[in-house]
Amino acid sequence: MATGRTPIAIIDYGVGNLRSLANAIEEIGHEPELIDDPEVLLKADRIILPGVGAIEPAMRTLRTNGFVEPIFECAKRGTPILGVCLGMQLLCTSSYENGTHEALDLIDAEILPFDPDVGLKIPHIGWNSISWDQTHPLLDGIAPSSDVYFVHSFHASCQHDSNVLAWTEYGEKFASMLVKDNILGAQFHPEKSQYVGLKILQNFVGL
């Protein structure tokens, strides 16, 4: 468990609201560092990859800002990386949002739309529960079926069940948290999921 204020790198590639994540990191007593320089990222001990909106412009911006290679390098070194919402989707192989787009491929998963025929409201917005089969330090102290805040229209489908850290039901059972060694992902927003979310972020700092 880390002691004192640990710096947490939040990749700032010019999209979305990073303030919420930074506020949450401060709330749990650590130091958010918004990183817009890919070179600086290489020095980070913990990395959060945020993201909202569509995958294609986000992936393009990550590339043009030179973050792709440093992320691969950190992933290879074993630095814990947590993708949040679209950030989680960016860690996957490919996405079918507005065409087919390749992503970072750090986790063997595809990003698919919810089945429109089920009559669900899209986006999936609101508090929904997570459940899991395997224990993991990221879920320490979290009660099964805890509610967390989701807002998304696409979801991950993993090639291997071992990469599914948690499941959520919305018309179908989908992977709401991903894991592959030091690569972690949450489809929901831990920074907006009150106690449960802050606890998950604290667990991430403690990895």
Next chain:
Amino acid sequence: MLKQRMIAVLILRNGQVVQSIRFKHTNVIHADPIHAMEAFNKWAVDEIVLLNVSLEPSSAEKFVEIIHRISRECFVPLSVGGWITSEDYAQQLLRSGADKLVVNSIVSEAPELVTRLSESYGRQCIVASIDVCRSEGNDTAVAVDRGRRIVTSSPGDWAKRCVELGAGEIFFNSISHDGARRGYDLENLKAVCSAVGVPVIAFGGVMTWEHMAEGLRAGADAVAAANIFHYTEQATRKAKSYLADEGFRMRVEGRAFAQAGNDAIDG
């Protein structure tokens, strides 16, 4: 399983939380919105909506500062609205810690801006607020610009237009029911819910917890209230427990992080 959301709305005029009655704002409830925020954080509220209803355009700048302060205490989604008339200002709001933008007048006055915001930040970031009102003869109209200009007679059509422009959520409000304590305008709420496939938040007129149950039965995905939450201790917690007893799916956890410490999770 997806829960039905309970949302607290803070109406701000000149930086103070005010009571809203038919879109008139006179009584100050909290001089500093941060106090209201702290209470809602403890009371298991699922989401916060912050609306700047000041008539002066100059209020926009102060509103950004308020969001900056509020968002530091807000670990549930924060939607903000009022005076969003440019991409620059929208970006300022998001950079200050807002998660979603509530748009109203620009749906009519600058529809292309709604679409641009939706493309930049994603559909989930855009909440279209629809203000319906009733004439003396009980006819329905949809108004913009704080109820001053009527744009159509069909809330359902207006809701569809909002979604086509890029809104990912609808915030339904009724000028005639606002502060009137007789519950939501259920007929128009139903019309909006059945017109669109995106989530609908019901607002305007809640006096009892049963009014919220009516809103959910009418098809709303989330129920919102303002005045009543400020005047009742533990309001959102009580409201949720009423709705859970009525068979609705509510999130019960709601302790602040610092309070919960390393204890088992509440609920």
